[in-house]
Amino acid sequence: MSSASKASRLGEEIWKTRIEKVNAELVVLTYGTIVAQICKDFENDYAEVNKQLDRMGYNIGLRLIEDYLAKSNTMRRCSNFRETAEMIAKVGFKIFLNVTPTITNWTGDNKQFSLVFDENPLADFVELPDDGRAQDQLWFSNILCGVLRGALEMVQMQVETHFISDVLRGHDTTEMRVTLVRYIDDELPPEDD
C-alpha cells in the first residue's frame, strides 16, 4: 500500500514541477482529427484503424519510455508486475495525461490487470459515427494500448494490451486489459562468447 501512495505522490510532484503543459483541447482535437482521418483513409475498416492506432502508439511508446524515465528519475527496476502497474497508472498516466486510472481485476497469477479510466482526456467531445459498425468495432483510444506495449517492451516486458469496454460505445466504464506475456531476457549478441 505504501508503494502505491508513494507512486501517486511521485506522479503528483512530477506533474506539478517538471511537466510542460499544453492546452487539453488542442490534444483532443488533434487526436480526434487523426482518428477521423485514419477512418477515412481506410474507408471505415475499423479493425484496420484499430491496428494502425496501435502501431502509432507502439512507435510513440518506444520513445516515450525514455522521457518517462528521465522525468520520473526512478532508475530502479520494479520488483514485480504489481509495482509496474502502480507506476504505469500513478506516474506514467499522471505525468503525460494527468489522469490516474484505477487498477483492478488482478488475476491470481499477478500477470493480468485492468486499468479503468474514470475520465479519458482523448475522448472529450467525441461521438462515434452512427454507421452501425463503429459502435461495435472502433476502439477510439486504441493508441494508448500501443503506447503501453511499446514502452514496456523497452524495459524488458512483453505485454498484450487491449480495450474491453469504452464509454464511447455506451459502456459504463472505459477499461483496458493488460497481460504480461513474459519478461524479455537480455540476449547476448551471437558473436560474443
Added chain:
Amino acid sequence: MSYYFAIIGTQDNPLFEYEFGTSKQGGDGMARFTEQARQLNQFIIHSSLDIVEEVQWTNGQMYLKLVDRFFTSYISCFLTASNIKFLLLHQPPSSSSSSALPHPSSSASTSTPSLVSSSQSSTSVIPSLSTLTGGSNSSTSTLTGGTSRTSTSIAANPTSPQTEEAIRNFFAEVYENYVKAIMSPFYRTNMEIRSPVFRARVAAAGRKYL
C-alpha cells in the same frame, strides 16, 4: 405555445430540426401544430432566411431577436460565428387550440365581461379572442398587456421582452451544446447533426426556458 426549432447551415441547408411545446404553466411540452402547419413551418423558416440575411449586417449581435412573422408564427434568430443560423418559430396557441376546442368563440362573443374575468386565469382564451377580433396582433398585445399575467406568460406574448429574454437564454444554451456537438472529430461542416445527445440537450433547454 408551440415551437419549431431549426438549425440552418451555410448553404441554407437544414442541419437539425426539433418540434416541441411549452413546458411552462402546466404545458406538457408537446407541439400543437396542425398537420398542415407542420409542413408549412419549414417553408416559413426558409422564407425568413432572406430577412435574416438583411438583418445580420445591421448590428454586431449574434441574437437577432424577432426577425420575421407569418400570421401567428413568429421567428426568432440566432447567428453563430460561422454563419450557421438557429431559427425558432414560435406560435401562440391561438390557431391550433381554437380549432381543437369545439366553439370557444361563440361562447366568448355572447358574454364579453365573463371573458375578461376568465382571461385572468386562463391564457388560452386570449388568443382565441384575437382570432375573434380579426386576428390583428395589436389588439392581442394590448389586451394581454392589461392583465396581470404578462410577466410570466411567455406563451401569450411573442413580442414581449420576457419572451425575448427566454428565447435568448434558450439560444445561448443550445449554442453551447452545439459547439460541443460539432467539436466531435467525426463531424464535418454542414453535415446533418444526428447526435442523440445533442437532441436531448436541446429538449432540455426547451423545457428549461420556454
